[in-house]
Amino acid sequence: MSEPEATIPLTKGSTDKPATDWWAEIKSFAWLILAVLAVWSFIAKPFYIPSESMMPTLIKGDRLVVTKYPYGWSYVSPAPMHLLPFIHGRLFGKMPERGDVVILKPPTEDSDYIKRVIALPGDRIEVREGLIILNGVPIKRVQIASAMIPIDANVPCASAQEAPFLITGKDGKRYCDLPRFRETLPTGVSYDTIDVGYHPGIPDDFPETTIPAGHVFVMGDNRDESADSRVPAFEMGLGGPIPWENLGGRAEFISFSYDGSTNFLNPLTWFSALRHGRAGTSLHPHRETPAG
16 A cells, blocks of 8 residues: 655645845945946936026927037036046047037036027137128028927027017917027028117127137027027126037937926826927038038
């Protein structure tokens, strides 16, 4: 007669899931954060447009991709910017080209600005009645069709400069119908600007200045509402040419854009608030035949 087979008693909890290794989870999360910061510091990062200073190229609510490597890396490269004190020089440094759209740290503030590079070291620049004179020659500037920017929560067209240009279009929608000018630099790159008219003094007049070595002169495309190199630091401007170490990267393209009606608690608005037609727009200036 055969002996009965031995049975292995089941112990309580033998089918329970293993305990969570919280330390391993924390380490994994920390590595993820470090990887994101490394990408933001050395390769590319997102950027949000908070103001009207770069209209019509960029409008409030646009989200951009900014690459960090085109000009090399400096003390403002780590993400977020403002972690390090000023340090001279750039690693694998390269000057931007005239017409590039760049993010930068103002010399006297811990914030991020976005502007367009107009003049490089050795250039002589003057602004006379709103017209840029570069190395003694007025740049080409032609008025073109107005910028019909749709009104929404992010673009209310409510500032003193913009309000007179608020219109209702033939489609029944409201627009900010702003005067638009196309500028072309001597290298042949062109871009659109907004200029509502001449007002004596800064920013429409700026005395001739020679850009020092290692500096660049930047301006916003919205010439009447930009705190840039034309505007003194005490008025929230850049106070003249800025050190190239303060450049944080080059704006490449718009990734997506919001009209300001997003409600964080309502996921449906994350999609309904998207502005159509702006995603993928390149921020590199157009290139035309160089002048003369």
